[in-house]
Amino acid sequence: MVKKRISKIVAVIFLLLMVFIWVVPVLYTMITSFKSEADIQTNAFTILPINWVIGNYQDVLFGNTSAPVAKWFLNSLIISVSQTVLVLVIVSLAGYGYSRMKFKGRDAIFVFLMATMMFPAVVNLIPLYKIIDTLGWVNNYLAAIVPGAAGVFNIFLIRQFMQGIPKEFDESARVDGASDFQIFFKLILPLIRPVLTVVALFTFTASWNDFLWPSIVFNDVEKMPITPGLQLLQGMYALDVAHALTGALVAIVPTFILYLFTQKYFMESLSLSSGVKG
Template sequence: MRKNNASKYLAYAFLILLALAWLFPALFGLFTSFKSQGDIMEVGFRMFPANWIVTNYLKLLQNTSSAPIITWFFNSLFVSTTHALLVVVVVSLAAFGYTRVNFKGRDALFYGVLAISMFPSAVNIIPSYKIVDSLGWVNTYLAVIIPGLGGVGNVFLVRQFMQNIPAEYDESARMDGASDFVIYKNIILPLVKPVLIVAGMFSFVGSWNDFLWPTIVLSDVKKMTITAGLQLLQDLYGNYVMIGQLMSAAVIAMIPTVLLFVFAQKYFIDSLNLNVGIK
């Protein structure tokens, strides 16, 4: 019993250290966004502001020309939400095909695609850009929404969930004259709702935090996502005088992902239980 308690306490201590390692820079950035120029340039380390101010946020929000942070925020919100919704549709259809539709070479095709996905994503940047350019999507929202819709990681996650649903459901529905699409829509989708929500959230966060690809395909300041905009802000404000505004922009960029984590923890837990939707 003592050994079990010791292991539990060690695990808790390790998790607390990991949490602190993540929280400390986030909290430091948050507090820095409320610091005055004098506090930021002060020699030595100071976690909390000597005088709390909101001037950094006001100046940042008032800049609607060279750094339209509100426009970037809503651009990212539109791109990430649209991308996540389309991912749910594409991934659920792909997983349904790989688990509920029998065709020759089905498993070989899936594992082949899974093997190809093991290559680093940086390898695909130039081919992806050439494809996007040939379609005329450069500097449009399509360039940051469409690529990555069929991410193999999400397909694998939903496929594993679907495989646990008994095949008898499909057979009973087919005996009643249901087509594959009816089975997908009326039987499978309700059962895999928790994991689809998780896949959608992963896609939203991945799209929201994506930095490299938007900076490559978007050049119009008014069309930039917030991550690409932060890079522009770093070029504009990358000195001690403007570091408070840069931190303010970073805090604004964190808001959606933090809220998503707070309100969606239940679905992360449900997705770990493969039987959650089966009654």
């Protein structure tokens, strides 16, 4: 009894420490975004602003023609939503094929796909850029949307979830004359909604936060997503702390809101082996 109580206390302390590590930088960013640059430079160690200002948000969103944050925000929204929808369509169909359909070389192809996960993503940057350049997609939304549309890990995740759905469901549907597409759309798709929610959440977050690849394929300021664009909020000779932190805070708003609305489904989906009972 005493050991359990001690273990709970240790666990609580550890969790509180992790919360402190993650929350403090966000709170600091939030509070500092309401400070003037002069206040930051002269009173760097004060927690609360001497004078609360909202001019940083006005400057960042609407007052900086060389760094159009509002346009970047819209670009990121278009890219992330489009990629998320495309990913859900492709990986759900691929997962169904590798899980429920029988064709020659199915398992060998799947093993080969899994083996590609062993290579670091940076290895693909140069050949992928050459493909994008050949297609004429540089400075185009497609350059950021299409390359990440068929993530191998997402296919694996959905395939494993589908493996937990009894195949007797498929056989019963086939006896009633259902085709593969009917089985997928009417039977399988509703059952895999939890894992699709997880894939959608991860995909949107990864696309929104991606910095390296958009920095390579976008050199037009007007077409940049917000994450690589934030580097332009820095001054030429010195870092503009107030504007940089304000831009960073604006950038995390969509992912924070998304998590608030999907955390229930996300927590339910952590048990991916649950599948379908019965």
